[in-house]
Amino acid sequence: MGDPRAWLRAQLEGGPPLLRAPAEATPDAIDEAIGVFRTAGQGSDQQRREARQQARRRLVAIAAAESRTALTERITTARPFVERLVAFWSNHLCVSIGAKILVAPLAGSYEREAIRPHVLGRFADLVLASAKHPAMLVYLDNLQSIGPNSRGARAGGRGRQTPSPGFGGPRRGLNENYARELLELHTLGVNGGYTQQDVQELARMLTGWTVGGLARPARRAQMPRGRRQPDAAGDAELGFAFEERLHEPGTKTVMGVKYAESGVAEGERAIRDLCRHRSTARFIATKLVTHFIGDAPPAPAVDRIAKVFQTSDGDLGAVSAALIDLPEAWSDNARKFRTPQEWLIAMLRAFNASEVSDTVPGVLRQLRHPLWSPGSPKGFSDATTDWADPDSLLNRAELARTVARRLRVARVNARELIDVIDVPAADPLHTFVADGSIPVDERLALVVAGPAFQWR
Secondary structure, three states: OOOHHHHHHHHOOOOOOOOOOOHHHOHHHHHHHHHHHHOOOOOOHHHHHHHHHHHHHHHHHHHHHHHHHHHHHHHHOOOHHHHHHHHHHHHHOOOOOOOOHHHHHHHHHHHHHHHHHHOOOEHHHHHHHHHHOHHHHHHOOHHHOOOOOOHHHHHHOOOOOOEOOOOOOEOOOOOOHHHHHHHHHHOOOOOOOOOHHHHHHHHHHOOOEEEEOOOOOHHHHHOOHHHOOOOOOOOOOOEEEEOHHHOOOOOEEEOOEEEOOOOHHHHHHHHHHHHOOHHHHHHHHHHHHHHHOOOOOOHHHHHHHHHHHHHOOOEHHHHHHHHHHOHHHHOOOOOOEOOHHHHHHHHHHHOOOOOOOOOHHHHHHHOOOOOOOOOOOOOOOOOHHHOOOHHHHHHHHHHHHHHHHHHOOOOOOHHHHHHHOOOOOOOOHHHHHHOOOOOHHHHHHHHHHOHHHHEO
16 A cells, blocks of 8 residues: 555545435435424324324435445545544534434435535534534424524413424423533533533524424425425425524623624524634544544644644644644554444455445444434444443354355455454464365455454
């Protein structure tokens, strides 16, 4: 490969790693699936059951198509470092299909539209794109947040609840979920210096940030595409919308900074300020170094990445280049245990797979690491202790045999693969790989299930 640093730096050229939507996940397809979802509570008991089943099938089909497309890109890309950055930032600013079924048709578009265009751009643009995407607005409930003193709340009357657009349920007033995670998980970090008052003030600033298109008549989703026409102001396409009537009026203060009332611009300004905060630089640097170097991030490496992050105004291209140049990243002691997603992708790349089959998302579920489905807004951990338990390793070994057999990997050279992953000369794996009496797929399965392949 020549100079590995130059190889990695070259991958940062060529623009953002954009990806086309699969045919099953066009805006119209997502629109139709959500329309069916919204009609599931209507009609007789049997009609409701059938509608729910139909809705779930459509939502799951979109998520499955998006998963196959994203994973195929990861195993076939000529820019694997950039794809790793996509996975990192998608997990950092995560949404979860497992938490809410309505996230299912949106999670793939979230990664394509909010994450991919910005992984080599400005951090503030990345966070803003995340904040405004329907997937995040649904996942962390900001579309249901209403300013207690907003025109919408006053119009509802004392003791009454304003309905939640697109869901048919009640609106529960100010919702702090997204504001809290924005501070704790996306920018400053849990020790970043914010208070509960900052959470509440930021939540007030973000009231009115909602999803347009959810409130339109559900019948529209069942009409032929060519006949669809917007018939009301609320009949917009699915996407970010700012509703002034739901926005909390007045000046707010977050992290000691006062923000005059200015509608959607309040939240935008606050997010950009949070992204430029010193605590954010430190938090992001620590997380990046932990991911790319080791579970115990070296302090000098964190310092350097934090400095680049801050002096470049959050230029993620510059930060990524600085990661490549870290001396600690090239130390013999620097290694990370592969998460299940990383291990499966590495195995499929090693086997020269050209696409991801319908079974792969299920394999990731079996490995406890399904795409876009973390158990909490914190995202999936990448710590060794969370993935290196005996049951998980045994599961990998069994799956390695299955995948090697199904892919018919006769043309893959097991000896070359051993050289690439630096198996020690004294390791008995060399003897097994050289044994021609063992079928090729079995030998390759031994390589990718072995200890050396579990690390990157």
